[in-house]
Amino acid sequence: MTTPTTADRVSEAAAKALRDAMERLLAGRPTCTDGRLIKENLYREAKVSRATMNRAHSILAEWDRRTAATDARTPGEARRDDELQQLKRELKQLKHERTELQHRLDGAVSVIAALHHDNTALRQELHTQTGTVVAIGPQRSG
Structure with missing residues (x-):
């Protein structure tokens, strides 16, 4: 059985994990990182590999847009x-x-x-x- 994938070539589960991690980081409620708004914390918070995160182009674009609005703080x-x-x-x-x-x-x-x-x-x-x-x-x- 294959895992459904998004247009970003990542599984729905990985996309959800990345989006949930993004929301936690942006809200200041990290669970397993120091909370800094950096991509390393995004994939670690989502508990996915860096390569998986890098394939999620639309999620990364959203991350860049939203962190730019906060001055990455x-x-x-x-x-x-x-x-x-x-x-x-x-x-x-x-x-x-x-x-x-x-x-x-x-x-x-x-x-x-x-x-x-x-x-x-x-x-x-x-x-x-x-x-x-x-x-x-x-x-x-x-």
Whole structure:
């Protein structure tokens, strides 16, 4: 008994295995590979030989078309890359905020130093003054 074949010269079972493997890989749910969107993973995931995969021209054309649309990234890789871009944006914003706070801190340091200098000068002036202290008594009613 011969196995029915598709127009690609592969058996219906091999074509189904390749299509099922393609769907698992593209969905990010591999069962026996690392999930990268490469042809080696396609035939290994389908558990067929490379030669069998190479005879399935229409399936390979579909694979090429669908992986090109994903930039050959798995859904996990796409999520990772999106998260990385978000983290880079947040880091840039935090660096900007840190720089602004550093400028404000530097300004506060200058003001504090000036106030300290003035305070020291006033204390010295207070100690060098000689004079009579006059007590102010209760108010007279008059």
